[in-house]
Amino acid sequence: MKITAKRGTPLPPFETGQVWALAEAELHIGQVGKTLVHYKQFQGKTPRAPVSLTNKIALEKYLQEQKAVLLKRKSAPRAAVRRRS
Numbered sequence: 001m002k003i004t005a006k007r008g009t010p011l012p013p014f015e016t017g018q019v020w021a022l023a024e025a026e027l028h029i030g031q032v033g034k035t036l037v038h039y040k041q042f043q044g045k046t047p048r049a050p051v052s053l054t055n056k057i058a059l060e061k062y063l064q065e066q067k068a069v070l071l072k073r074k075s076a077p078r079a080a081v082r083r084r085s
Helices: 056-065
Strands: 019-021 025-032 036-043 051-055 069-072
Touching: 036 056, 051 056
Parallel strands: none
Antiparallel strands: 019 025, 019 069, 025 036, 036 051
């Protein structure tokens, strides 16, 4: 008898600026590294939220458990380019 793990639809890869909707919160992705992700989780209408750091696998598992929905992707801010006159 072969046992297979049940997997849902895979989440898109984490990118800077993504906003994920949870049941009663929003999760904003700040920076994405090789294995770690900086994010802020806003509960309700709080003006500030602490920056959290976790590995990608744990965050992906948490988002799947919470049935999170990707709201939007923001493009990463571009560095100001100085033009010569």
